[in-house]
Amino acid sequence: MAKFKAIRLLVALLTALLVVGAWPSRSIAAADQTNEQIRALQQRLDELSKQIDELKKQQAAAAKAAPAAPAAPAAATGPVKPAKEAPPPEPAFEKFMKGFFGTLDASVDYTTKGMSDEEAFHWGYAPGVVPAPGLGPSAYVNNGLKVGPVGRVGWLGAMSTNGSNIGYRGTHKIGTSDVDFIYQVSTAFSVDAAPGLQNTWTKQSNTVLGAIGLGDTYIGFQKKGWGRLRFGEMYMPYKTATDRLNPFAGELGNYSVVMGNSGGDNRVEFGTRIDHVVSYSSPDLSGFSFDAAYGFGQQITYDNTTSPLGSADCSGANVGGSGNLLLNCDDGAWDDSYSVDFKYETGGLYLVGAYEMHKRVNRNSDGIGSNDPYYGYLAGLGSGNALSASILDWGTYCTLVGSQDPGNCPGAAAGTPGLGVAPGFFADGGSPPYLHDIADEWAAKIGIQYRFAFGLTVSAMWEEMHRNLPAILMWQNERQRTGDWLALSQELNGGADLVSIGWAHAGATVGDPGGQHNFDPTKAGNDQANMYTISWHHKLDKQLTWYLDAAETVNDGNVHYDIGAGGHGIKTDCHDGTHNIVIDYSSFGPTTWGGCHEIGVSTGVNFKF
Amino acid sequence: MTGRGSGVGPKRQRIGLPPAATLGVALAAMATPGHAADRPPEPKPLAEVIVSASRQNDAVITARVERALADDPYIYGEHITVSTSNGVVTCEGIVGDVFELFRVLRLCRKFSTGKRMINGLEINAVLPDGG
Numbered sequence: 001m002a003k004f005k006a007i008r009l010l011v012a013l014l015t016a017l018l019v020v021g022a023w024p025s026r027s028i029a030a031a032d033q034t035n036e037q038i039r040a041l042q043q044r045l046d047e048l049s050k051q052i053d054e055l056k057k058q059q060a061a062a063a064k065a066a067p068a069a070p071a072a073p074a075a076a077t078g079p080v081k082p083a084k085e086a087p088p089p090e091p092a093f094e095k096f097m098k099g100f101f102g103t104l105d106a107s108v109d110y111t112t113k114g115m116s117d118e119e120a121f122h123w124g125y126a127p128g129v130v131p132a133p134g135l136g137p138s139a140y141v142n143n144g145l146k147v148g149p150v151g152r153v154g155w156l157g158a159m160s161t162n163g164s165n166i167g168y169r170g171t172h173k174i175g176t177s178d179v180d181f182i183y184q185v186s187t188a189f190s191v192d193a194a195p196g197l198q199n200t201w202t203k204q205s206n207t208v209l210g211a212i213g214l215g216d217t218y219i220g221f222q223k224k225g226w227g228r229l230r231f232g233e234m235y236m237p238y239k240t241a242t243d244r245l246n247p248f249a250g251e252l253g254n255y256s257v258v259m260g261n262s263g264g265d266n267r268v269e270f271g272t273r274i275d276h277v278v279s280y281s282s283p284d285l286s287g288f289s290f291d292a293a294y295g296f297g298q299q300i301t302y303d304n305t306t307s308p309l310g311s312a313d314c315s316g317a318n319v320g321g322s323g324n325l326l327l328n329c330d331d332g333a334w335d336d337s338y339s340v341d342f343k344y345e346t347g348g349l350y351l352v353g354a355y356e357m358h359k360r361v362n363r364n365s366d367g368i369g370s371n372d373p374y375y376g377y378l379a380g381l382g383s384g385n386a387l388s389a390s391i392l393d394w395g396t397y398c399t400l401v402g403s404q405d406p407g408n409c410p411g412a413a414a415g416t417p418g419l420g421v422a423p424g425f426f427a428d429g430g431s432p433p434y435l436h437d438i439a440d441e442w443a444a445k446i447g448i449q450y451r452f453a454f455g456l457t458v459s460a461m462w463e464e465m466h467r468n469l470p471a472i473l474m475w476q477n478e479r480q481r482t483g484d485w486l487a488l489s490q491e492l493n494g495g496a497d498l499v500s501i502g503w504a505h506a507g508a509t510v511g512d513p514g515g516q517h518n519f520d521p522t523k524a525g526n527d528q529a530n531m532y533t534i535s536w537h538h539k540l541d542k543q544l545t546w547y548l549d550a551a552e553t554v555n556d557g558n559v560h561y562d563i564g565a566g567g568h569g570i571k572t573d574c575h576d577g578t579h580n581i582v583i584d585y586s587s588f589g590p591t592t593w594g595g596c597h598e599i600g601v602s603t604g605v606n607f608k609f
Numbered sequence: 610m611t612g613r614g615s616g617v618g619p620k621r622q623r624i625g626l627p628p629a630a631t632l633g634v635a636l637a638a639m640a641t642p643g644h645a646a647d648r649p650p651e652p653k654p655l656a657e658v659i660v661s662a663s664r665q666n667d668a669v670i671t672a673r674v675e676r677a678l679a680d681d682p683y684i685y686g687e688h689i690t691v692s693t694s695n696g697v698v699t700c701e702g703i704v705g706d707v708f709e710l711f712r713v714l715r716l717c718r719k720f721s722t723g724k725r726m727i728n729g730l731e732i733n734a735v736l737p738d739g740g
Contacts, residue, residue: 081641098687101687101703102733102734102735103705103733103735160735163735166736167733167735171705185733186735188735195740214735215735232627237735240731240732240734243732243734244707244710247707247708249706249707249732249734249736250734250736284699284727284728345728347718347725434695446660451715457711489707489708491708491711495682495683495712496682496683498708509706539682539683541683542682542683542684542685543705545683545706582640606705608622608705608709608733609684609688
């Protein structure tokens with residue numbers, strides 16, 4: 001019995017050992033088996049995933065390849081199968097996102113105004129000379145040196161945002177018709193500074209950088225074969241028709257410094273965005289097409305001295321009072337405007353002609369602070385003189401100076417300070433604006449572009465700008481001149497690199513209001529300018545471009561073209577660092593210097609989406 | 610209950626009037642001259658065939674241009690729409706700069722079998738004005 005028990009015990013022990021010993025091995029084996037199954041499943045899943053991806057690719061390729069199959073001969077008979085099946089509906093979100101477009105562009109610049117060695121003089125008529133416009137150099141005498149340029153007017157480093165923008169556009173098919181409702185909203189913004197009003201020490205504007213609408217924004221209708229009708233705020237055809245002739249858009253030395261820029265300042269009168277515009281674009285007519293636009297002036301005054309109804313700024317940009325001037329839109333504001341272009345394109349050839357009219361442009365403020373001796377002569381004649389009273393606005397002047405000038409303002413009660421402006425006819429003090437310096441301004445241009453098969457593009461343009469002033473005011477008409485533009489662009493390395501050179505020439509104007517601090521009457525007519533630009537663009541991929549750009553503007557003594565107008569964020573212009581700490585409407589403030597010689601180098605990146 | 614199953618069976622063997630009519634209309638619409646041999650022969654709609662073939666050519670061209678735009682290393686074609694009519698390619702939409710414009714125009718012209726192509730491209734130039 002004990003032996004039996006021992007055997008049973010031994011068997012039980014062996015069994016236990018066997019179980020204990022076998023259990024882990026079974027567990028491991030089971031685990032191995034499970035892992036193997038998981039691996040197999042994973043492998044199968046991977047294979048399935050690959051197959052799904054492959055199927056997707058094949059499906060996408062089939063959708064593309066279906067129409068790429070050899071086309072049936074035109075004369076073939078029998079039923080023609082559909083070229084391809086209708087593509088699957090585009091996901092709504094993807095379709096929505098596709099409506100966004102824009103550009104991010106920032107550069108580092110190193111530029112100089114090139115006017116640190118400028119000098120200015122007080123000029124007057126020589127004894128015995130009867131003052132009149134357009135006299136020779138011997139008619140003038142130098143009455144002494146004036147203050148030189150103020151501030152840092154030499155080389156300066158800067159970071160600049162150039163044409164960065166974001167927009168959204170789309171179409172909406174109207175019912176079952178063939179007509180589409182179209183829309184676009186956009187804005188320009190800075191990538192290197194906080195958003196805000198576009199105010200600098202040289203200008204004041206109510207438009208907000210970064211706010212929706214600071215860019216072409218419109219609604220409209222289009223139909224294939226009919227063209228496109230738009231209503232909104234947008235660039236006019238005069239500008240857009242020749243955008244393609246400007247390989248330096250947004251950069252230093254782009255053509256807007258001279259072309260369409262009647263005064264040589266930072267505003268480009270015939271290249272600006274205009275409010276309240278209705279615009280029609282024709283369809284292509286055997287290579288011909290045209291655009292026509294009309295801008296509602298929406299002026300409540302006869303002389304356009306208020307901002308257009310519904311606008312934040314005067315037409316032509318800036319608010320009334322910008323530049324420490326009167327609270328009027330009299331620094332280039334216009335009433336109605338219209339613009340038209342005609343284009344023809346065939347092969348590599350592009351021909352374009354364009355015309356734009358600004359009605360009743362008010363430039364009365366050009367008189368305030370003028371440094372032209374003839375203006376000084378007129379002012380010196382006094383308010384009682386018929387000639388002077390027919391050209392100068394003594395009423396406004398007396399509002400400025402009150403009883404401080406009893407000779408010219410006899411109606412002002414003694415002790416009336418006016419607006420607190422001291423009398424003075426040669427800047428830094430109150431002087432009369434013009435009375436009727438309001439006239440139509442128009443510009444016309446023709447351009448040609450040819451793209452050679454080996455990657456060279458040649459662009460040329462000629463322009464004429466006019467201000468239809470009466471003869472009595474023509475001596476100070478700086479808005480009437482010609483302009484020339486030539487640009488060559490060569491693609492290199494299969495299009496990865498693009499090298500461009502450009503030259504712009506501003507012809508002599510018929511007159512000069514003498515606004516620049518160093519106006520020199522002995523050099524009347526000496527007011528031409530040349531601008532030279534060179535750039536290298538390197539495409540990093542479809543969306544990203546690196547660029548290096550350099551420009552130089554050589555101004556004659558009485559003109560002041562810059563190297564940044566028309567799109568470059570930081571304008572290197574001919575203003576010195578003078579700034580006013582009070583607003584007295586005397587025009588005292590940033591001082592413009594003729595004959596400045598700007599040079600600049602800029603490098604940056606441009607990303608499109 | 611087997612009514613559901615037994616009820617379905619016989620119905621499957623029979624086609625109701627509306628589906629039959631629909632099928633008939635569809636077959637009639639899809640019928641080709643070969644399928645209607647018992648009917649008197651009709652004149653060949655030659656002009657129609659030419660138009661259809663031309664449309665296919667246009668689709669082929671459009672697809673080729675779209676592919677070329679997608680394959681080009683320096684063209685961002687997300688905002689470019691391509692269409693073709695009688696071999697004349699129309700490229701519309703937004704391009705980023707003049708260089709992209711020229712490149713797109715060259716591609717569109719390359720594939721256009723018509724005498725020309727139609728340029729409906731705009732350069733995105735939203736530039737704040739100076740003062």
